[in-house]
Amino acid sequence: xxxxxxxxxxxxxxxxxxxxxxxxxxxxxxxxxxxxxxxxxxxxxxxxxxxxxxxxxxxxxxxxxxxxxxxxxxxxxxxxxxxxxxxxxxxxxxxxxxxxxxxxxxxxxxxxxxxxxxxxxxxxxxxxxxxxxxxxxxxxxxxxxxxxxxxxxxxxxxxxxxxxxxxxxxxxxxxxxxxxxxxxxxxxxxxxxxxxxxxxxxxxxxxxxxxxxxxxxxxxxxxxxxxxxxxxxxxxxxxxxxxxxxxxxxxxxxxxxxxxxxxxxxxxxxxxxxxxxxxxxxxxxxxxxxxxxxxxxxxxxxxxxxxxxxxxxxxxxxxxxxxxxxxxxxxxxxxxxxxxxxxxxxxxxxxxxxxxxxxxxxxxxx
Amino acid sequence: xxxxxxxxxxxxxxxxxxxxxxxxxxxxxxxxxxxxxxxxxxxxxxxxxxxxxxxxxxxxxxxxxxxxxxxxxxxxxxxxxxxxxxxxxxxxxxxxxxxxxxxxxxxxxxxxxxxxxxxxxxxxxxxxxxxxxxxxxxxxxxxxxxxxxxxxxxxxxxxxxxxxxxxxxxxxxxxxxxxxxxxxxxxxxxxxxxxxxxxxxxxxxxxxxxxxxxxxxxxxxxxxxxxxxxxxxxxxxxxxxxxxx
Numbered sequence: 276x277x278x279x280x281x282x283x284x285x286x287x288x289x290x291x292x293x294x295x296x297x298x299x300x301x302x303x304x305x306x307x308x309x310x311x312x313x314x315x316x317x318x319x320x321x322x323x324x325x326x327x328x329x330x331x332x333x334x335x336x337x338x339x340x341x342x343x344x345x346x347x348x349x350x351x352x353x354x355x356x357x358x359x360x361x362x363x364x365x366x367x368x369x370x371x372x373x374x375x376x377x378x379x380x381x382x383x384x385x386x387x388x389x390x391x392x393x394x395x396x397x398x399x400x401x402x403x404x405x406x407x408x409x410x411x412x413x414x415x416x417x418x419x420x421x422x423x424x425x426x427x428x429x430x431x432x433x434x435x436x437x438x439x440x441x442x443x444x445x446x447x448x449x450x451x452x453x454x455x456x457x458x459x460x461x462x463x464x465x466x467x468x469x470x471x472x473x474x475x476x477x478x479x480x481x482x483x484x485x486x487x488x489x490x491x492x493x494x495x496x497x498x499x500x501x502x503x504x505x506x507x508x509x510x511x512x513x514x515x516x517x518x519x520x521x522x523x524x525x526x527x528x529x530x531x532x533x534x535x536x537x538x539x540x541x542x543x544x545x546x547x548x549x550x551x552x553x554x555x556x557x558x559x560x561x562x563x564x565x566x567x568x569x570x571x572x573x574x575x576x577x578x579x580x581x582x583x584x585x586x587x588x589x590x591x592x593x594x595x596x597x598x599x600x601x602x603x604x605x606x607x608x609x610x611x612x613x614x615x616x617x618x619x620x621x622x623x624x625x626x627x628x629x630x631x632x633x634x635x636x637x638x639x640x641x
Numbered sequence: 642x643x644x645x646x647x648x649x650x651x652x653x654x655x656x657x658x659x660x661x662x663x664x665x666x667x668x669x670x671x672x673x674x675x676x677x678x679x680x681x682x683x684x685x686x687x688x689x690x691x692x693x694x695x696x697x698x699x700x701x702x703x704x705x706x707x708x709x710x711x712x713x714x715x716x717x718x719x720x721x722x723x724x725x726x727x728x729x730x731x732x733x734x735x736x737x738x739x740x741x742x743x744x745x746x747x748x749x750x751x752x753x754x755x756x757x758x759x760x761x762x763x764x765x766x767x768x769x770x771x772x773x774x775x776x777x778x779x780x781x782x783x784x785x786x787x788x789x790x791x792x793x794x795x796x797x798x799x800x801x802x803x804x805x806x807x808x809x810x811x812x813x814x815x816x817x818x819x820x821x822x823x824x825x826x827x828x829x830x831x832x833x834x835x836x837x838x839x840x841x842x843x844x845x846x847x848x849x850x851x852x853x854x855x856x857x858x859x860x861x862x863x864x865x866x867x868x869x870x871x872x873x874x875x876x877x878x879x880x881x882x883x884x885x886x
Contacts, residue, residue, distance in 0.1 A: 499758040502740055506733045513731040516692065517745045517804055518719030519755075527752045 279493045283624070287576045288486055294318070295482040299475035315474050316546050321586045322481035323543040326488045328566045328582035329575055330535035333492045335564070336573030337501060338528050339508030341426075343560050344433030345536050347440050348408035350554035352537025354444075355407055357457035357550040358391060359400035360468075364461050377459070378452045388450045397464060404541040405534045412533030413526065420522035420529075425511070434557050441555030456551025463545050474546070481542045485579065488535050492575050495531065504528060565604065569611050571618025580620055644706055645670045645808055645838045646691065651700030653686060653862075660686040661697065662862035670807075673834035675849045675870075676842045678859035679882060684842045685728075687859070688810050692725050693718040705807075720750065724806030728813040728842075730793035734786030738777050738796055741785050742768050745800035767803075775799035775829075791822045798829065808838040815848040827851035846870075858882075 280288065298318055301310030327349050334340040366373040370380040374387055393399040415436060419429055447453035466473040495501055506514045507521050515521050544550045553559075563582075570581020585604070592600045615622050646668040653661040661683045668674050678684055689695035690702060693713040702710040704721055713721065733741050746764060748754070772778040775795040780788065785796060794814060801809055811830065815823040827848055830839055834854070843849050849856060849870055856873050858865040860882050866873040873879050 495756070498756050499743075500752065500756040502733075502736060502744055503755055505736060506744055509733050509735055510731045512715070513727070513733070515715035516719055516725045516727075517800065518716050518750045520714075520716045520750070523752050524755075527756075 279490055279497060283574070283576050283620070284489065284493060287579065288489070291482055291486060295479055298478060302471060303475055312471050312474060315471070315478050317590065319474070319478040319481045319546045320543060321583045322478070322485050323539045323546070324563075324566070324582040324586050325579035326481070326485045326539035326542075327536050327563055328570065328578040329485070329488050329492055330532040330539065331563050332567050332572060332575055332578035333495065333535070334528055334532045335567060336575070336578065337496050337508060338504040338525060339511075340525060340529060341430045341564070342433045342529075342532075343430045343557065343564065344435075344437035345532070345563050346557075346560035347437035347555055348412060348533040348536035349540035349543070349559075350437075350440070350444075350550065350552075351408045351411065352404045352540030353544040353550040353554060354451060354457065354540075355394075355400055355403040355537070356541035356544045357460070358394040358403075358451075359397060360460040360463060360545060361457050362391070362395040363463065364459065367461055368459070376452070376457070378447075378455065379450070382447060391450070401541075404537050408533040408537035408540075409530050412530045416526040416529040420525045423522075434560065437555050437560050438557050441552050441557075444552035444555060452551070454552065456549060456553075457544075458549040458551075460545065460548055468545055468548065477542065477546050481546070484538055484542055488538070489575055489579065491531075491535070495528070496575070500524065500527075562604075565608050569607065569618055571620035574618070574620050577618050577620030581618060584619065643670050644668070645672070645704075646840075647701070647703040647706070648687075648690075649701040649703070651690060651697045651702060653690060653695060653697045660862050661690065664700070664859075664862055664864060666857065666864060668808075668838060668840060670838055671835050673831065673839045673852060673854040674841070675852055675854055675856045676840060676859055677844070677846075677849060677856060678865075681861075682859040683862035684859055685812070686862070688725065688812060688842065691718070691810060692723055716750070719804065719806075722805075722807035723810065724801040724804045724808070725810045726797050726801050726812055726814065728816060730790065730797050732785040732788075732793050732796050732800070734784065736785060737782050738785050738788070739768060739772065739781040741796055742771050742799055742803050745803035747803065747805045771799050771803050774802065790817050791819065794818065794822075794826070798826075802833070806837065808840065809833065811839065811841045813843055813845075814841065815843065815845045823848050824851055 298310055298315055302308060302312060302315050327345065331342060331345045334342055361376040364376065368377040370377055372380050375384060379387070394403070419432060424432065443449055444451050445454055451457065460468050462468055463473070466476070496504065503514065503519055503524055506519075507524060511521055540554075566582040566585050567578040568581070569585055570579065571577025589600060589604070592603055611618060617625070644667055648664055648666040651661055651664045652659065664683070664687065676684055676687070686695060690697050691710060693710060693715050696711055704710050704723075708721060710718060733744065736744070743760070743764070746767065748758065769778070772781050775798055777792060777796060777799065780792070785793065788796060798814070814826050814830070818826060823845065830841060830852060833839055841852060855868065856870050857867045858873050858879050865882065866876045866879050
């Protein structure tokens, strides 16, 4: 376990730990509330994005699978959690129906569709958070990897997958609230979602999930399987010819990554209070790729860092010059691709290495 | 001696072009065999068929007189004990030389076994021996991408040996090598043969002579002649094909 924490990971986890202590303390304990509540929710959201970026880095950075549909797994995890939160509203909805969520009553439905059963149980919902994205990734990956769809073609069909899901979830008949999605959540496990303490709790859970996701990804990538993944990324047919069934390895890592994205989505939804089909939009999935590329592909920590930095920039930019954000993001992406191929993390680390090296050289000559 | 590999009446065409035309070939266990032929003679397609990358249209491909190779994929043929070296050296460039060998080491290739794999002392010893064999011990912790062209060729041969295959398919190993490296490679392949079966596809006649083995000449997907190098190079048809008269 300890062997998984190298310098890079150690510094990041230490920073994350400090944040996890400081933010809830600043919000709940300290006098004058130096950390306002909206900041807690905002930071919690960033941590979910960071976990999503780690999930994508696992497949893209290490195995070369450029998924442009990872937002779909995130959204499915979010919907699974959202369905539980909807059921937990119970009779407190506008129409006061104890079983049917408001939107179903509004559509004139008489009974709960079969796929909504079980979501009243928190444990079942948690299982679905993992299973639904995992199962989709399994079925999708089974066909795609077995047929040896790679490169741009794979990216395009992952994009098509999330787009198709978006169109499906927009339809009212699908039974997921259509255009409006799922919202008006009241509480989770009896804790009021508007309460500061609940928000702080969700924030801490997001931080723990991010740390766990990083460690799981690190464990996978530092095992021999991780080396096989890199081998597949760099020379797929060579890997086949030394006897590895490439499609099995891709499928494994794709499913793990999808589940991780599902968990990120499930933690995201109670913090932002809504999940709608917009989360499936192809632009979201491309955004994740930009986070990972900016932060530093194939480093895990860099991906998390990229997601957080870009999200902070987005929040600031969209409040200052809302119409310029997409240009800024595009410009940033081009800049990083050309000048910082190792991403922000690569830049930071090479700076540190350069500073340490002259010092060491001086010592040697003295 | 028993038969390692048998190709019997194999045909394969791509868009009407017959890349392999009624090809029949037998290779004995432990044999060292050189396959020569002009460009487009079907050498690579033949290798693709043996390793399961390409399926023949008709014909039989038998491994150890029993296993049908037309039904396996690349990983399957590798697991049976067929190792393949490409013409252009392909190693895992962003991993160390040692890791390259470790990845090729004969082990359980399933996802779970690989995920929970722990390197044993025995494996470490075997990796050390292989690095010694291909003379790369001093660069074991280098990134494979930093090796010279010749060293990459050797690393790839080391990876082949790590698989401990019964049959090695070696595609133009001497391409891009210096004369000294070429001779060393020929010597290495001669060493390997006997314990393993080796099929070498080659253009370089000096190299083939240095191998000193039975030669098969391929032309238009068909065996044109077979025998010692002196025997086939005195064959009228072979001279015609090679010199284009």
